Amino acid sequence: MAVPLLQVEGLELALRAGRSWLTVVEDVSFAIAPGEAVGLVGESGAGKTLTGLALLGLLPRELFRAAGRVRLEGEDILSLPERALRRLRGRRISMIFQEPMTALDPVFTVGEQIAETLRAHTGLSPVAAKARAVEALAEVGIPLPARRAEDYPHQLSGGMRQRVMIAIALACEPRLLVADEPTTALDVTIQAQIIDLLLRQVSARGTALLLVSHNIGVVRECCSRVVAMYAGQVVEDAPVDALLERPLHPYASGLLRSHPRFAPHRARLPSIGGRAPAPGAMPSGCRFAPRCAHRTTGCEAPQPLLPLEGRAVRCHRAAALDLPGAVP
Amino acid sequence: MLTRRRSRVIRHRVAQAVPTLILVSLVSFLILHIGPGDPALLLAGEFPTEESIAEIRQLYGFDRPIWEQYLSWVGQLLRGDLGLSLQSREPVMDLILNRLPNTLLIVCYAMVIAFVVGSVLGIAAAARRGSLVDRVATGVATIADALPYFWLAMLMVSVLALDWQLFPATGAVRFLEDPLGAIWTATLPAIALSISGIAQITRQLRAAMIEVLASPFVRTLRAKGLSPAAILWRHGLKNVGVTLLTVVGLVFSGKIGGTLLTETVFAIPGTGSALIQAAINKDYFVVQGIILMLAVLVFLVNLVVDLLYAVLDPRVE
Amino acid sequence: MSAPLLRVQDLRVAFPLRDSGDTLKAVDGVSFDVAEGETLGIIGESGSGKSTLGRAIVALLRPDAGRVELAGEDLFALPAPQLRRRRHAMQIIFQDPHAALNPRRRILDSVREPLDIAGEGSPAERTARALAMLARVGLDQAQAARFPHELSGGQKQRVNIARALVRRPRLLVADEATSALDVSIQADILNLYLDLQAEFGLTYVIITHDLAVAMHVSDRLAVMYLGRFVEVAPAATLEQAARHPYTRALLAAEPVALPSRLVTGARMPLQGEIPSPVDPPSGCRFRTRCPVAEPRCAAAEPAWRQVAPGHRVACHLVEGAAC
Ligand SMILES: Nc1ncnc2c1ncn2[C@@H]1O[C@H](COP(=O)(O)OP(=O)(O)OP(=O)(O)O)[C@@H](O)[C@H]1O
Ligand SMILES: Nc1ncnc2c1ncn2[C@@H]1O[C@H](COP(=O)(O)OP(=O)(O)O)[C@@H](O)[C@H]1O
Ligand code: SF4
Ligand code: SF4
Ligand SMILES: [Mg+2]
Ligand SMILES: [Mg+2]
Numbered sequence: 001m002a003v004p005l006l007q008v009e010g011l012e013l014a015l016r017a018g019r020s021w022l023t024v025v026e027d028v029s030f031a032i033a034p035g036e037a038v039g040l041v042g043e044s045g046a047g048k049t050l051t052g053l054a055l056l057g058l059l060p061r062e063l064f065r066a067a068g069r070v071r072l073e074g075e076d077i078l079s080l081p082e083r084a085l086r087r088l089r090g091r092r093i094s095m096i097f098q099e100p101m102t103a104l105d106p107v108f109t110v111g112e113q114i115a116e117t118l119r120a121h122t123g124l125s126p127v128a129a130k131a132r133a134v135e136a137l138a139e140v141g142i143p144l145p146a147r148r149a150e151d152y153p154h155q156l157s158g159g160m161r162q163r164v165m166i167a168i169a170l171a172c173e174p175r176l177l178v179a180d181e182p183t184t185a186l187d188v189t190i191q192a193q194i195i196d197l198l199l200r201q202v203s204a205r206g207t208a209l210l211l212v213s214h215n216i217g218v219v220r221e222c223c224s225r226v227v228a229m230y231a232g233q234v235v236e237d238a239p240v241d242a243l244l245e246r247p248l249h250p251y252a253s254g255l256l257r258s259h260p261r262f263a264p265h266r267a268r269l270p271s272i273g274g275r276a277p278a279p280g281a282m283p284s285g286c287r288f289a290p291r292c293a294h295r296t297t298g299c300e301a302p303q304p305l306l307p308l309e310g311r312a313v314r315c316h317r318a319a320a321l322d323l324p325g326a327v328p
Numbered sequence: 329m330l331t332r333r334r335s336r337v338i339r340h341r342v343a344q345a346v347p348t349l350i351l352v353s354l355v356s357f358l359i360l361h362i363g364p365g366d367p368a369l370l371l372a373g374e375f376p377t378e379e380s381i382a383e384i385r386q387l388y389g390f391d392r393p394i395w396e397q398y399l400s401w402v403g404q405l406l407r408g409d410l411g412l413s414l415q416s417r418e419p420v421m422d423l424i425l426n427r428l429p430n431t432l433l434i435v436c437y438a439m440v441i442a443f444v445v446g447s448v449l450g451i452a453a454a455a456r457r458g459s460l461v462d463r464v465a466t467g468v469a470t471i472a473d474a475l476p477y478f479w480l481a482m483l484m485v486s487v488l489a490l491d492w493q494l495f496p497a498t499g500a501v502r503f504l505e506d507p508l509g510a511i512w513t514a515t516l517p518a519i520a521l522s523i524s525g526i527a528q529i530t531r532q533l534r535a536a537m538i539e540v541l542a543s544p545f546v547r548t549l550r551a552k553g554l555s556p557a558a559i560l561w562r563h564g565l566k567n568v569g570v571t572l573l574t575v576v577g578l579v580f581s582g583k584i585g586g587t588l589l590t591e592t593v594f595a596i597p598g599t600g601s602a603l604i605q606a607a608i609n610k611d612y613f614v615v616q617g618i619i620l621m622l623a624v625l626v627f628l629v630n631l632v633v634d635l636l637y638a639v640l641d642p643r644v645e
Numbered sequence: 646m647s648a649p650l651l652r653v654q655d656l657r658v659a660f661p662l663r664d665s666g667d668t669l670k671a672v673d674g675v676s677f678d679v680a681e682g683e684t685l686g687i688i689g690e691s692g693s694g695k696s697t698l699g700r701a702i703v704a705l706l707r708p709d710a711g712r713v714e715l716a717g718e719d720l721f722a723l724p725a726p727q728l729r730r731r732r733h734a735m736q737i738i739f740q741d742p743h744a745a746l747n748p749r750r751r752i753l754d755s756v757r758e759p760l761d762i763a764g765e766g767s768p769a770e771r772t773a774r775a776l777a778m779l780a781r782v783g784l785d786q787a788q789a790a791r792f793p794h795e796l797s798g799g800q801k802q803r804v805n806i807a808r809a810l811v812r813r814p815r816l817l818v819a820d821e822a823t824s825a826l827d828v829s830i831q832a833d834i835l836n837l838y839l840d841l842q843a844e845f846g847l848t849y850v851i852i853t854h855d856l857a858v859a860m861h862v863s864d865r866l867a868v869m870y871l872g873r874f875v876e877v878a879p880a881a882t883l884e885q886a887a888r889h890p891y892t893r894a895l896l897a898a899e900p901v902a903l904p905s906r907l908v909t910g911a912r913m914p915l916q917g918e919i920p921s922p923v924d925p926p927s928g929c930r931f932r933t934r935c936p937v938a939e940p941r942c943a944a945a946e947p948a949w950r951q952v953a954p955g956h957r958v959a960c961h962l963v964e965g966a967a968c
Contacts, residue, residue: 043827044798058550090553097551102544107566107642117552152642157918168552187690187854192898192914214827217900220908244904258832259902260861265880266684266839269861271832275797326902 039219042229094169098181100161111149159190253323420617431598437518446529454537472527536571577633649678656711673872686863736809740821742801799830
C-alpha cells in the first residue's frame with residue numbers, strides 16, 4: 001500500500017465516568033490511502049461516530065481521553081494543540097453528520113454558512129467567499145443556487161440540507177472527508193442521489209473518504225475497503241467484495257446474514273441473537289463470545305487483530321471457519 | 329432582509345395591537361368610573377355642596393350614558409387633551425411631557441446597564457460553565473434577586489452619594505439643558521433600577537446560551553474549524569437573540585413600573601413620583617393620564633419586541 | 646376468497662393549512678383489501694402519506710371521505726362508544742420506540758394498561774396476561790419491572806408489540822416499526838412478527854420505506870406516491886416484474902449488499918424530490934420525475950390496469966384489462 005494519508009494505530013477512547021474512565025473504543029487500527037474510500041460499519045453503539053470525531057480531534061478533552069496514534073500525512077492529531085486542530089478541520093479533514101435537520105445553524109442562511117468556512121481557512125474577501133459559496137451550491141446540484149444561498153436551513157428538504165453539508169465539507173478541498181451516516185435519515189431515492197453526488201465530488205477532488213454507515217449496501221457502492229467494528233473494536237478490515245463473499249469474522253458474517261434479503265420469503269431470519277455488551281461490562285475475552293455460535297476453548301482469551309489473507313481479523317478461529325457471506 | 333412573508337407577519341402583529349390599545353384606554357377610563365362612589369363626589373373636593381356636585385356632573389358630563397362619556401373622552405385623548413390637574417389646574421398633558429424625559433432617562437439608562445452587564449455575565453457564564461466566572465455570575469444573579477430594593481437604594485445613596493460624594497444623592501438635571509450632567513445625576517437611580525434586570529437577563533441568557541451551545545449544529549461549526557469565539561459570539565449570540573429580546577422586553581416593561589419607587593426614593597421629578605403624589609392628593613385626572621401613558625409605553629415596548637422577532641428569527645411564522 | 650378483514654375504499658385525508666387556506670392532500674383516494682391472516686406491505690418515500698393512511702386505518706384519524714371496513718363494519722359510520730369498543734381489534738405501533746411508552750411507568754404497567762382500561766378480568770389475571778405477552782415477545786419478569794429508559798431500542802419495540810397485542814387484536818399496523826433498529830435487532834423483530842402472526846392469526850399492514858424489509862415480510866405490496874397507490878402486486882412479482890416506473894426506480898435505488906460480480910448494471914438515481922402534496926402535478930403525479938413520461942401523462946390521470954392476477958398498475962404506458 002502507498003504511504004497512507006491517514007493512519008490510525010491502537011486508538012483508545014475513554015469516557016469520563018465520575019472519577020474513573022470508561023473505555024468505549026479500544027485498539028482501533030486502520031489506514032486510508034490518498035483518494036481511497038473506506039467504509040466503517042457496525043451496530044449502533046459500536047464506536048463508529050466516536051472514532052470519526054476523534055480523527056478531527058473533536059472530542060471534548062474534559063470528557064474524553066484519547067490514546068494511541070492518529071496520523072494525518074504523518075502529523076499526530078492526538079497530540080496537536082487545539083489551535084492547530086482548528087486550522088486542520090474543514091481544510092485538510094472535514095466531517096458531515098447524520099442529522100441533516102439539526103446539523104446546520106437555523107438562523108444563518110446556507111450561503112453564509114458555506115462562505116464562513118471559506119473565510120475561516122482562505123484569505124477570500126466576503127464578496128468572493130459569497131460568490132464561491134454560490135458556485136459550491138451549484139456543484140452539489142442545488143437548482144437556482146444564487147437564490148437558494150439566501151435560504152435558511154428550515155426552507156430546505158432533508159436531501160437539500162445534506163447537499164449543503166457536503167458543499168460546506170468540501171469547500172476547502174480537504175484531503176479526507178469523514179461522512180457519518182450521511183444518508184441514513186434520507187429516503188432511498190434521495191440516498192441514491194446523495195451517494196452519487198458524494199462519489200462524484202470526492203473523486204473529482206481526489207479526496208479520501210471514510211464512510212460511516214450501518215448499511216453495507218451503501219458501503220459496497222462507495223468504498224473499496226470496509227472496516228467492521230464490534231463493541232468498540234475493529235473485528236475485520238477487508239476489501240468490500242472479499243468481506244461480502246466470505247467474511248472471516250463470525251460477527252461480520254452474522255451481520256450480513258441477518259439482512260432480510262438473504263432468507264427465503266417470509267422465513268425466519270438467521271439473526272445473531274442477544275445484544276452487544278455495554279461499555280464497562282465487556283467480556284474479558286473475545287467480546288463477541290456471548291453471541292458467537294462458533295465459540296470454543298481459547299475464546300476466553302482477549303483476541304488481537306491479526307493479519308490473515310491480506311485482511312485483518314480479530315478471531316483466533318478465523319482461518320478454520322468457513323462462514324457464509326452475502327451470497328444467496 | 330424582509331421577505332414578503334415577514335412583512336405579512338409584521339402587518340398582522342400591528343393589526344393585532346389595535347384591540348390591545350382599545351383595552352388599555354378602556355381600563356384607564358374606567359379607573360375613575362368603576363371606583364367606589366360617585367365620581368362627581370370624588371372630584372368635588374373636601375367640602376362638597378349640592379350645587380358644586382351638580383355643576384361638576386354637568387361639566388364632566390357624568391349625567392350622560394357611560395359609553396358616550398367614553399367616546400368623548402377618547403375624542404379628547406386623540407386631540408392630546410387629558411384634562412386639567414385638579415391640584416394645579418395645569419393641563420395633564422403638559423405635566424406629563426414635562427416629567428417624562430426624566431423618567432425615560434433613568435429607564436433607558438437602567439436598561440442599558442442591565443443589558444450590558446446581564447449579557448456579558450450570562451454569556452461568559454455559559455461559555456465557561458462551572459468556572460469561577462459562572463459561579464460569580466450565578467451568585468450575582470441570585471443575590472440581586474434577593475436584595476430588598478428599597479434597602480439597596482438607600483444603601484447606595486448613603487454610601488456612594490453621601491459618604492463618598494461620588495454622585496448627587498437626589499434630584500434630576502434636565503437632559504436637554506445639560507446632557508452629561510443629567511446622565512451623571514441619573515447614574516445612581518439607574519443602577520438601583522437595573523439590579524433586578526441584571527439578574528433576570530443574566531439568568532435567562534445563561535440558560536439559553538447553554539442550550540444553544542449544546543445543539544448539534546455546534547458540532548458542525550467546530551468541524552468546519554471555527555474558533556470558540558466565533559461560535560460563541562457569531563452563532564451563539566444570533567441564536568439566543570430571540571431569548572434576549574424576550575427578556576429585554578420583559579425587563580423593560582418591569583422597569584417602567586419600577587420608576588414609581590425609584591423616583592420617589594431619589595426625589596426625581598418624573599412621572600412615577602408624580603403618579604404617587606397625585607394618588608395621595610386624589611388628583612384623578614393626573615392618575616388617569618399617567619397610567620394611560622405608562623400603559624402605552626409598555627404596549628409600545630412589546631410591539632417593538634414583537635416586530636423585532638420577525639426580523640431576528642427566520643423561522644417566525 | 647372469503648370477505649376481507651380490512652377493506653379500504655377511496656380513502657381521503659386532507660389537512661387544512663393555516664396560512665394560505667389551502668389543503669394538503671396527504672391521502673387522496675386509496676382503495677385496497679387485506680384478507681384475514683395476510684400481510685400487506687406499503688412502501689413509498691417519506692411524505693407520500695403512509696403514516697397518515699396507517700392512522701386512518703386504525704381510526705386514530707377521521708378521513709375526509711371514503712370508508713374503512715373492519716370485518717364488514719364501516720368504522721366511521723359507528724357511533725363513538727361503539728367505535729371505542731372496536732378499537733382493541735386494530736392496533737398500531739410506531740417508529741420511535743421511546744415515544745410510545747410513558748417514561749415514568751414500569752414496563753409491566755404500560756403493557757397492562759390496555760387491559761386495565763377495558764376492565765378485563767381481575768387485576769391478578771391482567772398482570773398474568775401482560776407478563777405472558779411480555780414473555781412471548783422475549784422479555785422476562787425482571788425486565789417487566791423496569792422503566793423504559795432501562796431498555797434498549799429493540800427491547801422497547803418488543804414492549805410496544807406486547808402492548809399492542811395484549812388485547813388480542815385482529816389487525817396490526819406497524820409504521821416504520823423497525824426503521825430505528827440495527828439490522829441484527831431488526832431481524833429479531835421481523836422473526837417475532839412472523840411467529841406471532843402464525844400463532845395468533847394476525848393480519849398485518851407493514852408500512853416501511855425499507856424495500857428489503859417490505860419484500861421479506863409481505864404477501865402483497867402496495868407502492869404509494871403522493872397520496873395514491875401506483876402499483877399493487879404480490880411481493881415476488883413486484884421484486885421481479887415491477888411495471889410502474891416509480892416502483893422500478895425505488896427498486897433500482899436500493900443499494901445492494903452483494904459482491905460486485907453479482908450486481909448488474911449501473912444505478913440511475915431518480916432525479917428531483919417528491920413534489921408538495923398541496924399542489925400535486927396534473928395527470929399522473931409521478932410525471933415530474935418519471936424518466937419515460939409522455940405528453941398524455943400531464944393531460945390525464947392514468948387508470949388502474951390489471952396486468953396479471955392480483956397485479957394492478959396505474960400508468961399510461963402499461964397495457965392490461967381495465968379494473
Ligand atoms: N397533522 C398534519 N398536519 C399537516 N400535514 C400533515 C399532518 N400529518 C401529515 N402531514 C403531511 O402529510 C403528508 C404525508 O404524511 P405522512 O407522515 O403520512 O407521510 P409518510 O409517507 O409516512 O412520511 P414519513 O416516511 O416521513 O413518515 C406529508 O406531506 C406530511 O407533511
Ligand atoms: N457523549 C457521550 N457520553 C456518553 N457516552 C457516549 C457519548 N458518546 C458516545 N457514547 C457511548 O460510546 C459508545 C460508542 O458510541 P458511538 O461512537 O456513538 O457509536 P456509533 O456511532 O457506532 O453508534 C456507545 O456505547 C455510546 O453510548
Ligand atoms: S474468538 Fe471465538 S467467540 Fe470470538 S468470534 Fe472467534 S470464534 Fe467467536
Ligand atoms: S403515467 Fe406517464 S408519467 Fe406516470 S408513471 Fe406512467 S409514464 Fe410515467
Ligand atoms: Mg453514530
Ligand atoms: Mg411516516
